[in-house]
Amino acid sequence: MSWPGLDASLAAPDPALARGRRRIVLVGVLFALLFAGLGLRLLHLAPEERTAEAAPEPPLAEPVRRRPDLVDRRGELLATDVPVPALAADPAQIADPGRTAERLARILGGIDPAVLERRLVKAKEAGRRFAWIAHRIAPSAELAVLEAGLPGVFLRTSEHRVYPKGSAASHLLGFVDIDNRGLAGVEHALDYGRLAALRDAREVALSIDLRVQAALRDELGRAFREFRAIGACGLVLDVRTGELLGLVSLPDFDPNAGGTARPEQRKNRCTGGSYELGSLFKVLSHAAALDSGRVRVGQRFEIPAALRIGRHTIRDVHPARRPYTAAEIFSHSSNIGTAQMVFAAGGAEPLRSMLGRLGLFERAPIELLEVARPQVQKAWPDVVTATVSFGHGIAVSPLRFAEAVASLVGDGTLVRATLLELPESTPLQPGPRVASRRTVEDLRWMMWLTVADGTAKKAAVPGYLVGGKTGTADKAGRGGYRRGAVLASFVGVFPLDAPRYLVLAVIDEPKASAASGGTRYGGKVAAPVVGSVIARIGPLLGVPPSDPAVESRFRERWLAMRPTAATDTGGPRFAAVDARR
Amino acid sequence: MSSQAAIALGAAALFAAMTVFELKRVVHERERELAALERAIAAERARIRILRADLAWLTRPERIATQARQLGLEPARIDRLVRAEDLPDATALLFAGRSLVVELDAGKLFELRFKPFRSREPATNRGGAVRP
Numbered sequence: 188m189s190w191p192g193l194d195a196s197l198a199a200p201d202p203a204l205a206r207g208r209r210r211i212v213l214v215g216v217l218f219a220l221l222f223a224g225l226g227l228r229l230l231h232l233a234p235e236e237r238t239a240e241a242a243p244e245p246p247l248a249e250p251v252r253r254r255p256d257l258v259d260r261r262g263e264l265l266a267t268d269v270p271v272p273a274l275a276a277d278p279a280q281i282a283d284p285g286r287t288a289e290r291l292a293r294i295l296g297g298i299d300p301a302v303l304e305r306r307l308v309k310a311k312e313a314g315r316r317f318a319w320i321a322h323r324i325a326p327s328a329e330l331a332v333l334e335a336g337l338p339g340v341f342l343r344t345s346e347h348r349v350y351p352k353g354s355a356a357s358h359l360l361g362f363v364d365i366d367n368r369g370l371a372g373v374e375h376a377l378d379y380g381r382l383a384a385l386r387d388a389r390e391v392a393l394s395i396d397l398r399v400q401a402a403l404r405d406e407l408g409r410a411f412r413e414f415r416a417i418g419a420c421g422l423v424l425d426v427r428t429g430e431l432l433g434l435v436s437l438p439d440f441d442p443n444a445g446g447t448a449r450p451e452q453r454k455n456r457c458t459g460g461s462y463e464l465g466s467l468f469k470v471l472s473h474a475a476a477l478d479s480g481r482v483r484v485g486q487r488f489e490i491p492a493a494l495r496i497g498r499h500t501i502r503d504v505h506p507a508r509r510p511y512t513a514a515e516i517f518s519h520s521s522n523i524g525t526a527q528m529v530f531a532a533g534g535a536e537p538l539r540s541m542l543g544r545l546g547l548f549e550r551a552p553i554e555l556l557e558v559a560r561p562q563v564q565k566a567w568p569d570v571v572t573a574t575v576s577f578g579h580g581i582a583v584s585p586l587r588f589a590e591a592v593a594s595l596v597g598d599g600t601l602v603r604a605t606l607l608e609l610p611e612s613t614p615l616q617p618g619p620r621v622a623s624r625r626t627v628e629d630l631r632w633m634m635w636l637t638v639a640d641g642t643a644k645k646a647a648v649p650g651y652l653v654g655g656k657t658g659t660a661d662k663a664g665r666g667g668y669r670r671g672a673v674l675a676s677f678v679g680v681f682p683l684d685a686p687r688y689l690v691l692a693v694i695d696e697p698k699a700s701a702a703s704g705g706t707r708y709g710g711k712v713a714a715p716v717v718g719s720v721i722a723r724i725g726p727l728l729g730v731p732p733s734d735p736a737v738e739s740r741f742r743e744r745w746l747a748m749r750p751t752a753a754t755d756t757g758g759p760r761f762a763a764v765d766a767r768r
Numbered sequence: 769m770s771s772q773a774a775i776a777l778g779a780a781a782l783f784a785a786m787t788v789f790e791l792k793r794v795v796h797e798r799e800r801e802l803a804a805l806e807r808a809i810a811a812e813r814a815r816i817r818i819l820r821a822d823l824a825w826l827t828r829p830e831r832i833a834t835q836a837r838q839l840g841l842e843p844a845r846i847d848r849l850v851r852a853e854d855l856p857d858a859t860a861l862l863f864a865g866r867s868l869v870v871e872l873d874a875g876k877l878f879e880l881r882f883k884p885f886r887s888r889e890p891a892t893n894r895g896g897a898v899r900p
Contacts, residue, residue, distance in 0.1 A: 216774040220781055227785045230792070264824035270814040344814075351824030401829030402843075650846035726844035731851055 253346050254367055254377065255388045257360060259397045260430075260608045266350050266360050266374070266442075268367070272329040273345030274320040278311035280339030287337050294331045295321060322365050323347055348374075350442040356400050358436045358455040359393070359606065362445025370445065371453060372555060373606060380556045382607075392608040394430035399423050402723040403433040407692060410716045411437045414675075414697030414707070420456040420585045421716070423724065424689040426597040426680065428615060429590070429604050431553075432688070432724075434458075459557035461582035462693065465660025466520045466709070467676050468578030468588075473517050473525065473633065474595045475541035476532035478626040484513050484633065485748050488531070494523045496570045501526060504659070512748060517633040518641030520657060526573035535567040538576060544621045545591040546601070547583055554606045559584045578660060589678065589691045594618070596634065596654070596680050596689075599627040631683050635741050638679075638714075646679050646714035648722045652733035652741070655679035655717065657709035662696065672696050677713035681721050682730055684737035690724075692716040 257266035274291070281287050288304035303320065310318040322345055324332070329342060348363045361372020369375040373393065376382040385391050407421040416437075423433040436456040440448035454460060476482040490507035493500050503521050516524030529538050542548065550558050562582040564571045574580040586604055593602040601618030622630075634654025637643045642657040658676040661668040676693040680686045692713040697703070703711035836842075852858055863882040870878050 212771050212774055216778060219778050223778075223781050223785055227788065230785070230789045263827070264820055267817060267821050267824070269818050269821050349821050349825075351821050352828045353825075353830065355829050397829065401833070404829075405833070648846065650849075722846065723843045725846050726849050729849075732846055732849060 252367065254348060254363070254369075254374070255385060256390045257373060258390055258392050259356075259395050259400075260392060260432075261396060261398075262392075263352070263397045265352055265356060265393065265397070266348060268346040269349055270344045271323045271347040272326060273322050273343045274324050274328075274332060275341050275343050276307060276310075276318050276320050277316050277339045277341065278307050278318050279314070279316055281307055281311065282338065284308050284311065287340065290335055290337060291320060291332070291340070294335060295324060295328055352397065353443070354439050354441045355397065355404060356395060356434075357439040357442045357445075358453075358457070359395060359400075359431075359434050360442055362442040362448075364446070371557065372442075372455070375556050376554050381554045394425075394432065394606050394608045395434065396432045396728070398727050399724045400433040400435065402727070403690075403720055404435045404437075404439075406716050406719045406723070407435050407437060407694075410692070410694055410697075410712060413702050414694060414700055414712055416694045416697045418451070418454075418456050418460075418695035420460070420691070420693040420695075421720070422457050422586065422589055422689075422691050423720070424589050424593050424602075424604060424691075426593045426602065426686045426689050428609050429593070429602045430609060431604050431606055432728075434586075434606075455555070455557045456585070456693070456695070458551065458553060458555055458584050458586045459559050461559040461562050461584055462674055462695075463579050463582045463660050463663060464585070464588055464676060464693070465578040465658040465674060466522075467656055467658035467660075467678055468575070468581070469517060469520065469525050470592050470595065470630065470634070470656045470678065471541060471545065471547070472529050472538055472576035473513065474622055474626055474630055475538045476528045477513070477629050478541060478622045479532040479537040481532045481537075482513055482528050484629045486513050486531075487511065488513070488516060488524050488527050490516075490521055490524050490527075494526060494573070496526075496573055497568075499570045499573075501573060514633050514636055514745075514748065517656070518637040520637075520642050522577040525576045529572060529576040530569075534569065535572040538572060539567060541621070542575075542581075542591075544601075544619075545594055547581070547587060547591055551584060551587040551590060551604065553586060553604050558586075561587060578658060585676075585691055585693050589689055592678050592680070592691075593689045594621050596627060596631055596686050599624060631680070631686065632741055632744060634680060635683050636745060639741070640745070642708070642710040643677060643679075643714040645710060646677060646718040646721075648681070648718050648725070650732040651681045651721060651725055651730070652683035652738055653679055653681045653718070653721060654683045655714065657714055659707065659709045673707050675707055675709040675712035677709050677717045679714075679717040679721060681725065682733040683741075684734050687730060688721075688724070688728070690717045690720050692720070 253268050254266075256264060256268075258264055274295070276287075278284075284304050284307040285300075288300045288307060292298045292300035292303060298321070307318060320340065332340065332342060346367055348367055350357075350360060350362070357372075359372055361369055361374040361376075363369050363374050369378040373382060373391070377386050377391070382391070403421045403423055407419050410416070411419045419435075419437040421433070421435045422431060424431055434455075434457050436454065438452045440452040445453075477484065487510040489510050490503070492506055493502050495501075501522055503523050505519065505521075507515075507519065507521055507524070511519065511521060511524050513524075513528055515521075516528060532538075547561055548563050550560050561584070564575075564580055567575070571580050590602055590604050593604075594600065598617070599622040600620050603618065631654055634656060635652060637657070638646050638653050638655050643655050646653055646655050656678055658674070658678075660674040660676070662672040662674055663669070664672065674693060674695055675697050676691070679690045681688060681690070694712050694716075697707045697712045699705045699707050702715075706712075852861060855861060860882075866882050868880045868882070870880055872878050
């Protein structure tokens with residue numbers, strides 16, 4: 188290597204010079220490295236700045252937490268969150284709240300600029316860095332807001348809860364407030380109740396079957412309108428697992444606009460209301476009497492025209508004109524007979540014990556928060572025992588009652604209703620036994636008799652063995668029972684050869700109409716509802732037609748027990764059953 | 769140290785710098801792509817959620833009921849429900865889809881499939897009634 192500039196003046200190489208040159212080169216290289224390092228550092232910094240130029244995230248935490256989707260047992264979507272554009276503000280960055288409010292009001296429409304201005308000013312004074320302007324804006328407004336370029340105003344994506352099935356399951360699902368917090372039903376329970384553990388799940392599968400729910404709502408709604416009732420409750424319960432397949436309370440509401448629902452619409456009459464269910468309760472009192480072992484199904488009881496207990500007199504709507512067997516007391520729904528049966532079984536003790544075992548003195552442990560406490564008398568003198576035996580002087584929620592009946596006609600073990608789908612793999616764990624197998628068999632048979640040849644003929648469904656019990660309860664008012672206000676109800680179970688589903692319909696204050704033959708009896712108002720529901724949901728749920736052999740067995744048992752023609756004075760006519768079948 | 773070595777060193781440093789720069793650029797490119805993809809995925813997910821809600825809305829019970837009426841459909845009746853074993857060709861149905869492996873004379877294994885057997889007599893239970 189040669190350095191011409193230096194070589195020209197110095198002919199002879201000088202070792203000192205050579206050393207100097209080497210040093211210069213060394214320094215040169217060092218500087219080159221230094222500059223290269225600086226250059227690298229520059230390059231290193233440059234792209235870093237580019238990422239930083241992305242829109243600065245406003246100092247806001249995600250204000251709306253996503254909720255789990257709610258689906259029915261078949262995966263039908265019942266509630267979900269959809270992303271919607273929303274408008275928020277950082278009040279600290281808004282220099283002129285008045286102008287901002289005015290411009291936003293012009294873009295969004297339907298907003299009072301003065302109100303918005305006040306809100307922004309207040310938030311600014313409070314030092315808050317976040318304020319909602321609109322939780323939901325139209326996609327077209329989104330662009331307009333962007334174009335307006337207002338400082339301190341941010342577009343955000345918010346979650347908006349939608350209930351695509353509309354009012355189909357309003358009381359079950361409940362609804363949410365503007366901040367996506369649950370205010371009723373499952374939504375409420377997800378935030379504050381027993382379902383809180385599932386709050387962050389992606390999806391919550393409910394026990395209900397939308398097809399069953401829709402059929403139930405349809406049929407119950409028809410009766411609700413036909414009889415101009417003030418309310419109605421219907422539910423379908425899986426007797427084996429306690430899963431609720433449907434729960435309808437009328438009047439209902441659209442959860443998409445839950446906030447606008449009136450209180451009577453919001454009330455969940457199936458769980459949140461306690462009712463004196465009247466004769467429906469005979470299912471329980473008869474179970475108590477039979478389970479005591481002191482009363483048999485075929486045992487005959489004299490039925491006086493009126494039963495006096497202390498100062499009280501009990502009467503029957505349809506007075507019996509001959510002694511009734513226990514089964515007939517049930518199928519003809521005799522109050523006097525039921526009270527006598529319960530007394531024959533030992534009075535208050537067996538009845539109380541049965542109701543206690545069935546959990547009727549406690550709140551139903553369903554996942555919802557809207558659960559009414561049963562209203563029960565403290566002391567049980569004879570008159571209370573008698574009235575409770577036919578469903579007065581004790582008020583429970585229809586759901587609680589349905590659980591009790593399911594426990595008794597299922598297999599005699601306690602059933603607890605649930606709104607969550609039980610995975611098929613979970614083995615069923617039977618609850619504690621509440622009634623003997625024999626009581627269960629007797630009860631099923633008496634319920635069959637009620638439909639085949641009793642007060643509930645209108646609940647019969649060709650193809651299925653249906654059993655049930657009607658109820659027509661006088662409603663209590665101020666200072667006694669109200670004249671003309673009744674609760675018409677029917678609890679049905681099918682197929683009776685191997686009970687699988689329970690259907691309950693309660694219609695509050697029906698007005699007599701032509702469809703019920705001018706009456707308001709449970710057998711005329713509620714039984715047809717249950718019959719239609721069973722006819723619709725049975726095939727949907729894949730319930731096979733009942734075994735005719737079981738029906739013949741039931742019928743033979745009845746033929747062996749029914750009164751002979753000589754003692755029959757206008758009571759049941761069994762020929763009618765044969766004719767219809 | 770010779771000046772050649774110094775220049776080589778400088779060149780190497782320069783090359784390393786350029787490589788690092790290029791790598792950095794590629795990584796940034798990839799990051800941008802990733803972010804774009806993630807945004808697209810999020811947008812697509814949001815669309816799917818809206819579409820699911822739409823689908824659920826379009827299959828709401830009242831709408832289905834109205835359409836079913838227009839199409840003349842009616843709820844399934846229990847007397848249309850028949851147990852498989854009560855069907856006349858129940859046995860044929862039972863074996864439909866199953867197969868039987870046979871060994872041919874030549875020593876080969878051959879799979880014989882059962883075909884649903886079609887009854888030669890005319891079907892008498894068109895209306896859904898169960899033949900005893």
